[in-house]
Amino acid sequence: MSILDLAFQNIVSPMVLFFALGVAAALIRSDLSVPEAAAKLLALYLMLAIGFKGGAEVAKSGVDAAMALTIGAGILLSFSIPVIGYALLRLTTRLSGVDAAAVAGHYGSISIVTFVAATEALKSLGLAYEGYLIAVAAVMETPAIIAALLLARRGAPAEAGGESTSALLREVATNGSVVVLVGSFLIGWATGAEGMAMIAPFIVDPFRGILCLFLLDMGLVAGRGLRQGGRSLSPALIGFGIYFPLLSAALTGLMALGLGLSVGGTALLITLAASASYIAVPAAMRLALPEANPAIYLTLSLGVTFPFNLTLGIPLYAALAQRIAG
Amino acid sequence: MSILDLAFQNIVSPMVLFFALGVAAALIRSDLSVPEAAAKLLALYLMLAIGFKGGAEVAKSGVDAAMALTIGAGILLSFSIPVIGYALLRLTTRLSGVDAAAVAGHYGSISIVTFVAATEALKSLGLAYEGYLIAVAAVMETPAIIAALLLARRGAPAEAGGESTSALLREVATNGSVVVLVGSFLIGWATGAEGMAMIAPFIVDPFRGILCLFLLDMGLVAGRGLRQGGRSLSPALIGFGIYFPLLSAALTGLMALGLGLSVGGTALLITLAASASYIAVPAAMRLALPEANPAIYLTLSLGVTFPFNLTLGIPLYAALAQRIAG
Amino acid sequence: MSILDLAFQNIVSPMVLFFALGVAAALIRSDLSVPEAAAKLLALYLMLAIGFKGGAEVAKSGVDAAMALTIGAGILLSFSIPVIGYALLRLTTRLSGVDAAAVAGHYGSISIVTFVAATEALKSLGLAYEGYLIAVAAVMETPAIIAALLLARRGAPAEAGGESTSALLREVATNGSVVVLVGSFLIGWATGAEGMAMIAPFIVDPFRGILCLFLLDMGLVAGRGLRQGGRSLSPALIGFGIYFPLLSAALTGLMALGLGLSVGGTALLITLAASASYIAVPAAMRLALPEANPAIYLTLSLGVTFPFNLTLGIPLYAALAQRIAG
């Protein structure tokens, strides 16, 4: 399948179309909504399922040096992407130091739903990937938060901070989504194929359908954010939300040359680097950098970068991975 | 299978029995309850699933003149049934003009769960139906609301209204259940068999089980309504809740003679006409006709007509369809 | 498979590990949480599924004298276990009469999730069981509550009580979990294999996966309870939470000698007797014995006895059953 075919097929997948439906519903001011409790249950399901599947995959394939290497690369990326992003934002936009740090932090961390959508696209292409990339996803969630905090402190040492950094680090490290992802990964690893056989009818079979429902909800939230917070985004900022993922992707592509990952694994690592968080990091930013404006970082991450990655980004990253590791 | 067999089999299906369990639990004042967020999630699932399946069906069968014709018939029915219902209610009951208009509006619109139960009954009979009947269901949701509003204005021009009609129309047209139903229908249409293959383990396999859970909840709400609002219903009104669906069914049967639908499709169109809304229309009535008493229209629709259709109505409509289109 | 193998396999099952993950998350003070509405939906699902399966099983196997006998034995156990527990608690701990009665009541009643986990363990062992044990589970839920009430009245006749006993009995008998369990059992019985075929993809296939999610939540609640209420538990009380289930198991083992149950059925009856309620009974105790301290009975039942049964208890009970009925 050509990259264009993939891009097209990706865009007309039920997942992407349900996201679009959500955005459309929000833009026409429909009263359609997903209750908070339902959204949390869906998110919990997705993280449990993806974590377990990754662990079961590792149980099958075993651990090797490439795994340690790739986890190290993930941590490095999560730390360094915010630094680059911060510099670019300060150069090209009028964001304050604190806002720039908060936005940059989101791009160092990852979007697990983008990751999941990429695994689905790989499945259509018949590409396998290393199961431990779930672990890489998990370790990439939090270093970016610390990076953002350090950047903000550098920019405005007096203002930023407040509560002790160690308290914040504890809160970030015990973040619910990290705990479920890592825990399910370990359980999947420990119980392997047998465990998988037991719960596959729950975490594998209906997975894509539940993802559709979750993406409908994400579309509603993104659309509402765009309607309400759209004015907070300057053209330069919107541009950042599109070119910066590509930059992170290119950077990661270079790095991947030395990791020996499969094509699928390379595509996923690139996707992780190019995706921006909108679940774990916003909550952490409210604690770490309360002065930063949530309308900016949430709208940019969920309203601009997420749909871009979902539609055009993933096929591009897959094509890039094919060049690098194919 | 004879019509009596079907009626019996229909009544002892798990779906109907779970509804009965819910009613019983409410009547014995059990504290059994389904949280609002869970009920909304279940409703969302049902609408997404039924919409998608209809669209995928249309993708397979293609569009034809009959589809446009049936959609037109649906709109006509949704507009005209309230007018007849209003006249009957004014003649046979002591309802005020506003209350009569509100009740009549519910019967012009449709109950998607009744529709779903009818599709399940058709499955037992081995009868296929045209996928676009989902689209017919969607277009029938709202014209009845406008009809009710016009009827109420005619009856009490000074009182009724309040907010501008155009604002109301916008709210009604962007109603969440319409948006999900239509959106999922379009996505099912666009992605066809391939999309269906991707999400069938979510929207097809567990569908009937989830319907059982939803009907348990509907039974609880209906039973609570009967316990609390039962006194609001006069015998004449309860009679209306039973004979009026049959009247709408007969009317629709006549109309269906000219539509060229399959037996299954005819049965579904009749079911749509005979069913009364209890999700979308009550919310719209609170906005459009706040003077109307919700205890009357909700209890009649959910507590009388819905169980009647679920148990006896559907087999009767199937039998009628067999006469007409068989 | 040896009993030790089973114990080990049981401990490393995904179900138990997800429970452990929940406990761990609570102990490290993660913000991971399951919304109340989601927890209620999961509990409703489990009770509906287990009830229906039991009923469908009885529809297949038919009713016999052993069923009536076992139900009688269940009622007897539910009444008498609290009496023994109360005496032991008064002798070995410093609990007040009311607290001792409340705790004892929990052990006379049953934990449906422990029951479910036991059925899963039996499945691994290839052991069948009588479907009517679900009915036994249902009848064992409430007698213990009455026993606890009588014990407390005996201890402190003036204090305890307040509202009329008959009002309490009505509330207890119409308790939501009893209604769903019994109702689903009857529906499963009435619709049998045909009904099962209709909803199996919902209540059978994903069952274990949903159980994992529920156990994750139970682990969170148990861990939170241990963190906050752990100080309320003396060593003697913690000991009771472990040895008393074993005592109940032994007692039930003796009784089972005369019941003619299969090995699986015997294991389940023992598990029911040995398990302690943490859903229905705590709510009833808040009404019946408000003076009793919930931190004690909830923490002991959910934080000590439940994990003990989940990991070591169930394999032990299976081994005991093998001796008795094998």
Added chain:
Amino acid sequence: MEMHPKKRIDIVLEAPVLKRLTDLLDRLDVTGYTVLPVLGGKGHHGVWSREGLPSSAGAMVSVTVIAAEENLDAVLEPVFALVKRHIGIVTVSDVAVLRSDRF
């Protein structure tokens, strides 16, 4: 606009007892009440949270009653008699309403 003074009674109470409280209010001279969900809290009986609970034990609700001043004691006394055996608190404050006849 003309306002009429009334009393607002707020009752934070464990959820299993809610039905008894509303049954009691039905028998008293009040025109209505409103029940709000409570996520969590802390008091003499310790910290608690609604999260993860599949049962109403351990959950709390908050019930608000707007009552006429002259009825205050007639409402408070039985309400307090019920609440004091359970986990919960009662507070009273002044409010004004527009339609005096409705409370």
Added chain:
Amino acid sequence: MEMHPKKRIDIVLEAPVLKRLTDLLDRLDVTGYTVLPVLGGKGHHGVWSREGLPSSAGAMVSVTVIAAEENLDAVLEPVFALVKRHIGIVTVSDVAVLRSDRF
């Protein structure tokens, strides 16, 4: 700490009308509002509960507005005009805030 007197308006209103109320508040001279979920209640229109409802019809919400005393009538009048056609009640009470300029 220095406190400034304000008015607190509490509106318990049927959920389908919430959007109209917040649209109205947006046009009035208030700096904000807070919406709380309501589980159930009772009034002249009878008993109701949010449980099991898959739609907003029959559900209620509670909206709190903190407003300056001098704006009270200007806010209350249109709010009351909206609420009085629907199922709902309005109460007003005194509160104090720390940052007067924010309300």
Added chain:
Amino acid sequence: MEMHPKKRIDIVLEAPVLKRLTDLLDRLDVTGYTVLPVLGGKGHHGVWSREGLPSSAGAMVSVTVIAAEENLDAVLEPVFALVKRHIGIVTVSDVAVLRSDRF
């Protein structure tokens, strides 16, 4: 019935900060607090709604504290110091309670 005057502090605050607030209250001289969920609202930081959010960022909670009048400032000051860096508001009002010793 004999009533005792107390102060009611209401804090509407973004949910991620809730744990910090309750940790703070644990250290202060208050006997308890009650946390209510908030569905949505509007303030200087714009409109928001809890619906659809799979995370606590962007959600709000409302925390009520009943405190003795003499403790008011000792509670308000640190609470306000925390809240003022975040999205949220604090209001204070008068209430009466039946059991003075419990607050």
